[in-house]
Every structure is written in C-alpha cells, then in structure tokens.
Amino acid sequence: MAREMFPTDENRDDVVEHTGRGDPLKSIALLWRSDNRTGRSGMSLDTILDTGIELANETGIDNLSMRKLAERLMVGTMSLYAYVPSKAELIDLMVDRVNGEVYQDTEGIGDQVTWRQSVEAVAEQNWRLLTRHRWLLAVDEARPVLGPGTIAKYDTELRQLDGIGLNDVEIDLTLTLVLQHVRSAARVAVDLTDTSQVTGDSESEWWSKAGPVLAALVDSSKYPHASRIGTTTGQEYNAATDPQRAYHFGLRTILDGVEKLIQDRGPLSEPPAAG
Amino acid sequence: MAREMFPTDENRDDVVEHTGRGDPLKSIALLWRSDNRTGRSGMSLDTILDTGIELANETGIDNLSMRKLAERLMVGTMSLYAYVPSKAELIDLMVDRVNGEVYQDTEGIGDQVTWRQSVEAVAEQNWRLLTRHRWLLAVDEARPVLGPGTIAKYDTELRQLDGIGLNDVEIDLTLTLVLQHVRSAARVAVDLTDTSQVTGDSESEWWSKAGPVLAALVDSSKYPHASRIGTTTGQEYNAATDPQRAYHFGLRTILDGVEKLIQDRGPLSEPPAAG
DNA sequence: CACACCTCCGTACATCGTATCGTACACCAT
DNA sequence: ATGGTGTACGATACGATGTACGGAGGTGTG
Numbered sequence: 001m002a003r004e005m006f007p008t009d010e011n012r013d014d015v016v017e018h019t020g021r022g023d024p025l026k027s028i029a030l031l032w033r034s035d036n037r038t039g040r041s042g043m044s045l046d047t048i049l050d051t052g053i054e055l056a057n058e059t060g061i062d063n064l065s066m067r068k069l070a071e072r073l074m075v076g077t078m079s080l081y082a083y084v085p086s087k088a089e090l091i092d093l094m095v096d097r098v099n100g101e102v103y104q105d106t107e108g109i110g111d112q113v114t115w116r117q118s119v120e121a122v123a124e125q126n127w128r129l130l131t132r133h134r135w136l137l138a139v140d141e142a143r144p145v146l147g148p149g150t151i152a153k154y155d156t157e158l159r160q161l162d163g164i165g166l167n168d169v170e171i172d173l174t175l176t177l178v179l180q181h182v183r184s185a186a187r188v189a190v191d192l193t194d195t196s197q198v199t200g201d202s203e204s205e206w207w208s209k210a211g212p213v214l215a216a217l218v219d220s221s222k223y224p225h226a227s228r229i230g231t232t233t234g235q236e237y238n239a240a241t242d243p244q245r246a247y248h249f250g251l252r253t254i255l256d257g258v259e260k261l262i263q264d265r266g267p268l269s270e271p272p273a274a275g
Numbered sequence: 276m277a278r279e280m281f282p283t284d285e286n287r288d289d290v291v292e293h294t295g296r297g298d299p300l301k302s303i304a305l306l307w308r309s310d311n312r313t314g315r316s317g318m319s320l321d322t323i324l325d326t327g328i329e330l331a332n333e334t335g336i337d338n339l340s341m342r343k344l345a346e347r348l349m350v351g352t353m354s355l356y357a358y359v360p361s362k363a364e365l366i367d368l369m370v371d372r373v374n375g376e377v378y379q380d381t382e383g384i385g386d387q388v389t390w391r392q393s394v395e396a397v398a399e400q401n402w403r404l405l406t407r408h409r410w411l412l413a414v415d416e417a418r419p420v421l422g423p424g425t426i427a428k429y430d431t432e433l434r435q436l437d438g439i440g441l442n443d444v445e446i447d448l449t450l451t452l453v454l455q456h457v458r459s460a461a462r463v464a465v466d467l468t469d470t471s472q473v474t475g476d477s478e479s480e481w482w483s484k485a486g487p488v489l490a491a492l493v494d495s496s497k498y499p500h501a502s503r504i505g506t507t508t509g510q511e512y513n514a515a516t517d518p519q520r521a522y523h524f525g526l527r528t529i530l531d532g533v534e535k536l537i538q539d540r541g542p543l544s545e546p547p548a549a550g
Numbered sequence: 551c552a553c554a555c556c557t558c559c560g561t562a563c564a565t566c567g568t569a570t571c572g573t574a575c576a577c578c579a580t
Numbered sequence: 581a582t583g584g585t586g587t588a589c590g591a592t593a594c595g596a597t598g599t600a601c602g603g604a605g606g607t608g609t610g
Contacts, residue, residue, distance in 0.1 A: 032492060039557055040606065065597065076559035078599080087598065140413075142466040151493055151501050158500035168507035173524040177456070180525075184455035191417040217307060218426055225433035226426050232443035249448040250455075256535045257528030314588055315575065340566065351590035353568080362567065 026085050027092055031147030041075055045083045045093070048073065052094050053133065061091075061135035092145045098133050100149020102126075103156040116255055118160035122175075123182050123251055130186040134194075137187045165262040174258055181250045189243035203239040210240070302364050306371055306422030316350055320358045320368070323348065327369050328408065336366075336410035367420045373408050375424020377401075378431040391530055393435035397450075398457050398526055405461040409469075412462050440537040449533055456525045464518035478514040485515070 030045070038044040051072055056064045066087060070077040084090045102125055103109060109125065112118040130136055144150055157179075161171045196203055211234055220227035234240065305320070313319045326347055331339045341362060345352040359365045377400055378384060384400065387393040405411055419425055432454075436446045471478055486509055495502035509515065 028488075028492070041558075043557095066599080067597080070559095078560085078601095079558050081599075082557060138415075140462075140466075142462045143470075146489065151498055155498040155501035158504050162500055168504045169511050170524075172504055172508045173521055174528075176521055177525045177528060180456070180459035181452070184459070187415075187417050191415075195418075213303075214421065217303070223426055223430040225437055226430035229433050229443045229447055233447045236444050246448055246451055249445075250452045253449075253452060253532030253536065254528055255532070257531035260531045260535065261528065316589075318588095341568080342566080345590095353570095353591085354589050356568075357588060 027089050027145075030084070030089060030093060031096055031145065039079075039082065041079070043073055043075055043079070043083070048080060048083055048090070049093050049097050052090060053098060056094065056135040057133060061138045064135070091139060093147070095136065095139060095141075096145050096147035096149040098129065098136065098149070099145075099153045100147075102129050102153050109156060109160060112160075115160065115164040116259075119174075119178060119255060119258075120251065122157050122160055123178055123247075126179060126182045127186055127247070130183065131190060134190045137183065137190055141183075165265060166258075170261065177254055178251070181254060182247070185243050185247035185250060188241060188246065192239075192241070192243060207234065207237075207239045302367055302420075305359070305364060305368060306420065314354075314357065316354070318348055318350055318354070318358070323355060323358055323365070324368050324372050327365060328373060331369065331410040332408060336413045339410075366414060368422070370411065370414055370416075371420050371422030371424040373404065373411065373424070374420075374428045375422075377404050377428050384431060384435060387435075390435065390439040391534075394449075394453060394530060394533075395526065397432050397435055398453055398522075401454060401457045402461055402522070405458065406465060409465045412458065412465055416458075440540060441533075445536065452529055453526070456529060457522070460518050460522035460525060463516060463521065467514075467516070467518060482509065482514045 033045070036044050036046050048069070052064060052069055055069060055072060066080055067077050070080055073080075080090075084093070109118065109121045112121055157175055158171060161174055166174060192203055196206075201209075214230070215227075218227055218230075236242075237245070308320070311319050311321050323344070327339060327344055330344060330347060341355055342352050345355055348355075355365075359368070384393065384396045387396055429450075432450055433446060436449055441449060467478055471481075476484075489505070490502075493502055493505075511517075512520070
C-alpha cells in the first residue's frame with residue numbers, strides 16, 4: 001500500500017476481458033504441435049507468435065488487436081484464423097513461447113551453492129522475464145498454459161528446490177509462493193516506469209507534488225497509522241513506493257520462512273536425536 | 276504452478292484494458308465528495324455505484340458496460356456521464372466503496388491476543404472481501420485508489436502491525452506482502468469455482484479426466500521434476516491445486532519470516548546484551 | 551487436365567466507450 | 581401565473597473491437 005497517492009492518468013482501472021471460449025483440445029494440439037506449416041503468404045504460426053510478442057512488447061497487450069497484428073504481417077485480418085482458433089489461443093501460445101525461453105541458454109540456472117541462491121536466481125529470472133515482456137503481467141495466469149515451454153520452465157524451477165529437505169507438496173507450494181511474489185512486485189515496478197514515461201515526471205518529482213495534497217486530505221487524527229507510516233515511507237523511498245525494496249524484503253522474508261520449515265523438521269535422513 | 280492442466284474454456288487469456296485518461300483531480304473530488312445530489316430521475320452517484328457493484332458481483336466486471344448499467348437503472352446510457360467522467364472513475368469509486376466496508380462493522384478487527392492472530396484476521400477479511408466481490412480481482416490495483424474507504428482500510432490494517440517490533444517501513448512492506456499473497460491465492464480459488472460452475476464438473480472429477488492426458492503428453496524423462504511433483508501434488512490435492520492450502524502455507528511461511536525479523540532485532544527498548 | 555482442398559480475405563454484425571448536441575424538465579425571480 | 585435559465589437527460593453517431601460467414605483464388609493430387 002501507500003504506493004501511489006492519486007490515480008494519475010495511465011494504465012488505470014484495468015479490467016480483464018474473458019474472451020477465450022475455445023476448445024481446450026485445440027489449444028493442446030497447437031501447444032504441442034510438431035509441424036509449422038507455412039502458407040503461401042509466407043506466414044506460419046511461429047511468425048505470427050513472434051510478431052504478436054513483438055507488438056505486445058512495444059505497445060502493450062491492450063493494443064494488440066487481430067487487425068493490427070494482421071497489418072504488421074501484411075495479411076488480411078481473417079487470415080490469422082487459419083492458424084489460430086481465436087485471440088485467446090493466440091495469447092496462450094505467446095505465453096508458452098516466452099516461458100520456454102527463460103532457461104533456454106543457461107542450462108539449468110548457473111551453479112549456485114546454496115538453495116537460497118538458487119531460489120533467488122529463479123526469482124531473478126522471472127523478474128527479468130516479466131520486465132522484458134511487460135504484457136505478461138496483464139495476462140491472467142490463474143490457469144497456467146500447460147504447453148512445453150511452461151512445463152520446461154516449471155521443471156527447471158522445481159529442480160532448484162529438490163533435495164533440500166522439503167517434500168514434494170512443499171516444493172510446489174514454495175515455488176508458487178515465490179513466483180507470485182515476484183509477479184506482484186514486478187507489476188508495481190512496471191506500472192511505475194510506465195507512468196513516469198507518460199507523465200514526464202520522474203517518480204520523485206511527482207511525489208514531491210502529490211505528497212502534500214494527500215497529507216492535506218487525510219485527517220491524521222482519524223487515520224493516525226496511515227498518516228504516520230505514509231509519511232515515513234514517503235520520505236524513506238523519496239516516492240510512494242520502492243518496488244525493488246518490496247521485492248527484496250518479500251523474498252528474504254519468504255525464504256526465512258522456508259528455512260524455518262526446513263530446520264524445524266531437522267535433517268532428512270537422520271533418525272531423531274534422543275532427548 | 277501445477278494448478279491446472281489445460282486451459283479449459285472460461286475466463287481465459289484475460290487482457291487488461293487501459294481506459295482511464297481522466298484528470299486525477301476529478302477522481303479526487305469524487306472520492307472525497309461530501310454531497311450526493313439526486314437528479315430528477317432519482318439517480319445519485321451512490322445508487323449508480325451500488326448498482327454497478329451489484330451488476331459486477333452478478334456477472335463479472337467484464338460484463339459491466341455503461342449500457343447495461345444504465346439499463347438496470349432505467350436511464351439513458353449517457354445520463355451516467357453526468358455523474359461520472361468515465362468508466363475508469365466509476366470503477367475507482369466502486370473499489371473505494373467496497374474497501375470502505377471491510378472493517379466497518381467490526382470496530383478494528385476483533386480482539387486478538389498475538390500479532391500473528393491479528394495479521395491472520397486481516398488476511399481473512401481480505402480473503403472474504405475478494406470472494407464477496409470477485410470482480411476486485413480483475414481490477415488492477417497496482418495503483419491503489421486513494422479514497423476515504425481505501426485509506427480507512429489501510430489504517431486499520433497498519434494498526435495491527437504497529438508496536439510489535441517493526442519500524443514503519445517494515446510495517447508497510449509486511450502489509451503489502453501479506454495482502455498481495457491473499458490476492459494471489461484468492462485469484463486461484465475464485466477461478467476454480469468459476470470453472471467448476473461453467474463446466475459442471477467438480478474439480479476432482481475434472482482432474483481424474485485431465486490427469487492422465489497430461490501424464491501422456493509430458494515426457495517424464497525430459498521433465499522428471501515436473502512429472503514427479505505434478506503427480507504427487509495431484510494425488511495429494513485430488514485436483515491440480517488446492518488454493519486453501521496455498522493460502523495457509525504462504526501465510527504461515529510469510530509470518531515465520533516476519534517473526535525471524537523481529538527476533539533477530541531483539542526486544543525493542545533493551546540495550547544489546549553484553550557478549 | 552480436372553477436381554478437391556486449403557489459404558486468404560471482403561464484408562457484416564454485435565458490442566464497446568464516449569463525443570456531440572438537441573430537448574425538456576425543474577426551479578426561481580418576478 | 582409566467583417567463584427565463586441552467587442542468588439533467590438521452591438519441592445518434594463514430595471508431596474500435598473479436599469473429600462468423602461465404603466466396604475467391606492458388607496449390608497439390610488424381
């Protein structure tokens with residue numbers, strides 16, 4: 001909280017759409033496709049996906065329309081539907097594609113010594129993914145797209161948590177917790193830089209203007225905690241929020257909690273010590 | 276991860292819109308308004324908001340259009356714009372309104388003994404809020420709407436974390452961490468029940484069908500961890516995921532981490548012990 | 551060479567937010 | 581009661597969206 005004082009003017013009031021009604025079997029077939037046929041206009045599903053990702057990176061997913069995508073591909077709008085059942089599946093495929101690229105080059109994730117370092121590396125990779133493809137944050141991932149790219153990513157990430165004293169269910173729960181945390185923090189970070197770009201103000205410039213207005217509006221006797229802590233964090237961050245700090249604080253806290261879970265259980269293969 | 280095997284058919288590929296370009300000062304004036312004028316059709320801003328919330332609760336925010344809202348109010352579509360500059364501000368106001376209701380009846384949050392219980396109560400209230408008004412999950416809260424309702428909620432929540440050995444910045448960071456966690460877990464829970472409703476299948480029924488398909492697709496030698504842990508969690512949850520469990524695990528882990536932060540620092544007012 | 555199929559796309563429809571601008575009601579001074 | 585004035589209201593229209601439909605034209609196979 002206390003991130004922003006006032007809604008400014010960009011990226012606000014975002015509302016999700018629910019467009020996908022496609023047959024799940026169609027998605028599966030496309031996700032795990034082996035062929036990549038090329039039509040007579042030189043278009044293939046892969047080029048469609050790459051162009052879609054490109055467009056989304058540039059202008060955001062809300063500006064990715066079938067018409068604009070077709071235009072960039074120099075193709076009629078409806079031609080896209082020969083390769084993709086609907087926009088819903090298109091986005092699924094885009095998501096799976098970028099997920100597949102995360103751990104592609106680094107076979108595994110480097111050679112970390114401790115499990116904490118490994119998990120921090122996983123978090124870091126996800127942070128990079130989400131800032132590289134900001135539009136991912138606007139895609140609801142409550143239901144993950146289970147294509148090969150996403151599975152591969154999942155597998156690599158699970159490996160970092162294997163054999164450190166957690167059972168399988170705990171590994172899954174821990175990974176989910178970490179990934180969701182990264183997602184939350186990245187959302188704020190991306191949002192802030194977007195706003196700065198649009199407004200022209202840097203975050204601290206904006207804060208120096210907005211801070212006093214909020215202070216005047218909020219009755220500090222009625223809301224003493226919000227008032228006091230809002231002031232403190234404002235001075236500390238020189239802004240309404242510091243996403244980097246939220247990211248590191250959250251990750252450290254979560255990992256401390258996981259460490260306690262491991263320690264409480266004791267070493268894996270040893271019998272419980274007497275007494 | 277490992278929540279769902281395949282994208283089924285509902286609520287998928289959600290894409291955010293960025294509709295609001297309104298002057299922030301207009302939002303402020305409306306959020307902190309004191310009057311509530313009633314037009315000659317008997318409509319007021321409050322009735323518009325209540326009806327909007329009602330509609331969103333029933334049909335989801337993606338089915339909340341200015342036309343449908345006006346229709347339910349038995350009023351011309353454009354008449355709404357006499358009370359609200361745009362849909363963006365409408366949603367801001369709806370959000371602030373429901374935020375203001377969270378701790379309205381329970382003055383404070385009950386009388387918890389430990390700070391852990393207090394924070395758990397905060398999490399619980401937020402869980403309830405998000406399941407009562409599922410559409411909140413579809414509204415991007417990267418930039419909070421700083422109206423009176425939201426501020427009041429923030430203040431109450433901060434109070435639960437005050438005086439337990441955290442400094443002001445840590446209090447803010449901790450609250451953010453907890454709230455974001457609840458939001459993540461609630462999103463999955465809401466999504467699952469939505470799907471069950473649409474499909475007609477219960478979650479476990481669906482899982483018994485989908486599980487084998489995934490197992491057949493995923494090469495277990497190529498993705499050993501995903502394969503093994505996916506299987507384990509599937510059997511354990513009797514589904515692809517268990518949001519309740521994710522919720523409790525995450526909250527416990529986070530609070531353990533916070534506890535360590537407090538303990539490491541030692542008692543607040545005592546001087547450091549010698550040695 | 552003919553037939554079938556697949557690629558491509560022009561058109562149309564429903565829906566959205568909202569800009570524009572005329573109408574008619576409510577209230578107030580007289 | 582009457583006239584005037586401001587504001588609440590809404591009909592219409594515009595540009596955008598996703599995509600259903602059906603036809604045109606190129607391509608591969610008999």
